[in-house]
Amino acid sequence: MHMADALISPAVGIAMWAVSAGIIGYSAKKVQQETNEHKIPLMGVLGAFIFAAQMINFSIPGTGSSGHLGGGMILAILLGPYAAFLVMASVLVIQALFFADGGLLALGCNIFNMGVWSCFIAYPLIFCRIAGENKSRNQIIAGAVLASIIALQLGAFSVVLETLLSGISALPFTAFTLLMQPIHLAIGIIEGVVTAAVVMFIWNARPEILSSAQGRQTQNKPGIKKVLVGLLLSSFIIGGVFSWFASAHPDGLEWAMFHASGREELHSKDTVHRSLAAIQKKTALLPDYGFKQTENDTVADTIDSWPAVDIGTSVAGLAGGVLTLILAMALGWGLRRRRGLA
Amino acid sequence: MNNIGQTYFDIGRMDTLARVDSVLHRLDPRAKLITTLCFILAVVSFDKYAISALTPFFLYPMILIVLGRLPVGYILKKVLIASPFAVLIGIFNPLIDTAILVRLGPVAISGGWISFISILLRFVLTVSAALSLVALTGFNAVCQALIKLGVPRYFALQLLFFYRYVFVLSDEVERMIRARALRSFRSSAMGLSLFTAFAGQLLMRALDRAERIYMAMCCRGFDGHIRMIKAMSIRQVDIFFILFWLTIFIFLRCINVPLWLGGVLIGAW
Numbered sequence: 001m002h003m004a005d006a007l008i009s010p011a012v013g014i015a016m017w018a019v020s021a022g023i024i025g026y027s028a029k030k031v032q033q034e035t036n037e038h039k040i041p042l043m044g045v046l047g048a049f050i051f052a053a054q055m056i057n058f059s060i061p062g063t064g065s066s067g068h069l070g071g072g073m074i075l076a077i078l079l080g081p082y083a084a085f086l087v088m089a090s091v092l093v094i095q096a097l098f099f100a101d102g103g104l105l106a107l108g109c110n111i112f113n114m115g116v117w118s119c120f121i122a123y124p125l126i127f128c129r130i131a132g133e134n135k136s137r138n139q140i141i142a143g144a145v146l147a148s149i150i151a152l153q154l155g156a157f158s159v160v161l162e163t164l165l166s167g168i169s170a171l172p173f174t175a176f177t178l179l180m181q182p183i184h185l186a187i188g189i190i191e192g193v194v195t196a197a198v199v200m201f202i203w204n205a206r207p208e209i210l211s212s213a214q215g216r217q218t219q220n221k222p223g224i225k226k227v228l229v230g231l232l233l234s235s236f237i238i239g240g241v242f243s244w245f246a247s248a249h250p251d252g253l254e255w256a257m258f259h260a261s262g263r264e265e266l267h268s269k270d271t272v273h274r275s276l277a278a279i280q281k282k283t284a285l286l287p288d289y290g291f292k293q294t295e296n297d298t299v300a301d302t303i304d305s306w307p308a309v310d311i312g313t314s315v316a317g318l319a320g321g322v323l324t325l326i327l328a329m330a331l332g333w334g335l336r337r338r339r340g341l342a
Numbered sequence: 343m344n345n346i347g348q349t350y351f352d353i354g355r356m357d358t359l360a361r362v363d364s365v366l367h368r369l370d371p372r373a374k375l376i377t378t379l380c381f382i383l384a385v386v387s388f389d390k391y392a393i394s395a396l397t398p399f400f401l402y403p404m405i406l407i408v409l410g411r412l413p414v415g416y417i418l419k420k421v422l423i424a425s426p427f428a429v430l431i432g433i434f435n436p437l438i439d440t441a442i443l444v445r446l447g448p449v450a451i452s453g454g455w456i457s458f459i460s461i462l463l464r465f466v467l468t469v470s471a472a473l474s475l476v477a478l479t480g481f482n483a484v485c486q487a488l489i490k491l492g493v494p495r496y497f498a499l500q501l502l503f504f505y506r507y508v509f510v511l512s513d514e515v516e517r518m519i520r521a522r523a524l525r526s527f528r529s530s531a532m533g534l535s536l537f538t539a540f541a542g543q544l545l546m547r548a549l550d551r552a553e554r555i556y557m558a559m560c561c562r563g564f565d566g567h568i569r570m571i572k573a574m575s576i577r578q579v580d581i582f583f584i585l586f587w588l589t590i591f592i593f594l595r596c597i598n599v600p601l602w603l604g605g606v607l608i609g610a611w
Binding site: 002003004006007008009010015016024025027028029031032038039040041042043044045046047048049051052053055056057058059060069074086087089090091093094096097098099100101102103105127163167168169170171172175186194198200201202205206209236319320321323324325328329330331332335 | 373382395400401404439449454468469499501511534540552598601605607
């Protein structure tokens with residue numbers, strides 16, 4: 001469920017970057033305040049542990065397929081929410097940089113989707129409430145399973161919202177939600193069971209690890225008020241960036257650009273001018289689903305006057321695109337060759 | 343088992359590539375990081391039906407790959423491996439968005455296909471640029487650049503530790519899995535209870551290791567800072583690199599060069 005750069009718009013990407021960067025800054029400050037440098041190597045090694053554990057596949061009973069650990073909840077249980085969030089963010093950074101799992105611009109989205117919900121919502125509000133201070137075996141299992149399910153459901157829903165707000169994918173809201181939520185319900189249950197099993201294993205083998213973790217957590221458990229305030233703040237940021245982009249980015253700017261370039265020097269070339277005009281029409285009308293009426297009109301219009309206008313645009317675009325690619329490849333080949341000779 | 347060795351080898355290979363010397367390797371990591379982020383922003387800011395306008399952007403990753411002497415096939419393979427999510431979501435576009443947008447003679451192409459191709463182009467562009475960045479810079483330098491650019495120190499430091507111990511723990515996992523595979527008849531995925539024991543063992547070892555590392559570091563005078571021998575410095579070349587590419591990105595963002603080229607081509611024809 002890593003978001004990819006190809007599916008998000010700059011507004012969504014930047015807004016989520018801002019939100020995630022803010023939470024990382026806040027968490028880093030918290031960790032720095034609460035502990036000494038002791039935690040830095042611990043966090044780093046646990047991040048490496050999650051990464052390494054993700055390489056181990058286990059078979060999912062009854063399905064024949066296999067899965068691997070996500071790890072957010074285990075980290076939260078062992079490290080507390082702030083440190084766990086930082087570690088989760090770094091796992092995602094490594095995945096983005098080395099395996100291109102989710103792009104650089106989408107990193108903000110991914111950190112939010114997979115870190116915030118599990119560390120700041122599911123862990124304090126669900127796991128801690130159920131498993132609590134003097135936990136029993138069943139409580140830990142129930143808490144881990146439920147918390148993992150909730151975290152993954154919220155994460156999957158965020159993916160849906162971010163994709164939708166970006167408007168690159170044509171998937172409608174209901175269909176996408178119906179696609180994502182059940183899949184992540186299954187993943188969440190498995191994740192929860194595995195998390196509970198690993199925690200129980202540690203509890204049986206080395207109970208002091210968990211109890212010392214639990215002791216630390218009682219001090220740094222985030223209050224529900226803070227969580228709510230944080231969520232409110234981040235929604236303000238997202239809203240702010242969106243409204244800013246919404247007025248600056250879409251059709252108006254595009255239209256102005258084409259208009260300007262159409263007037264300057266390309267005026268003499270009749271084909272180009274006409275094709276630019278056709279493009280103008282498209283960029284101005286198609287992305288807006290609000291103007292269905294006019295959109296239909298233009299489509300009918302272009303089909304009527306088809307060879308004159310439309311073939312100009314599409315063929316010019318196609319030919320130009322292919323030409324550019326060939327030029328680019330030739331350039332690359334030439335550079336490489338020169339380098340080889342030198 | 344093979345698969346795991348591959349993953350581990352892969353991370354190492356990116357670092358090996360970063361150790362080569364070239365014009366681009368010598369640039370300040372910050373310059374490369376900022377330029378690549380601007381590149382990605384420029385690419386994703388096009389509207390969903392953009393295809394021809396995106397093609398000139400191949401210039402940037404291509405120049406990085408060629409001048410940085412990166413293996414093209416290797417980068418392309420990594421791009422392919424990462425593609426499933428974007429392709430999976432993108433493939434719905436042709437099914438849903440069926441309004442005819444372009445007619446090439448008798449062939450009618452729907453908006454969905456055009457936006458799907460646009461998604462694929464965006465994907466290849468952004469991913470290849472990001473991978474080239476790491477392969478040209480190396481992870482340690484990227485982390486230092488992050489600290490210099492104001493990322494919280496604790497975050498960047500534990501990222502460095504993380505990266506160091508990924509290799510150690512991956513090795514450990516690989517040994518454990520190999521040992522298990524040699525002793526069992528089915529070497530496919532393991533059951534849940536066995537997995538629990540694996541992960542639990544690994545976790546306990548990791549925790550112990552973290553403790554030892556911390557003590558060893560304290561013995562050597564660790565105080566929460568990591569000091570570098572070589573300081574990073576922005577030179578004129580770096581400024582030039584950033585400005586040069588920014589100008590090109592803005593130009594290509596505003597003017598659809600391929601469309602103009604194609605127009606000239608058809609006009610002459």
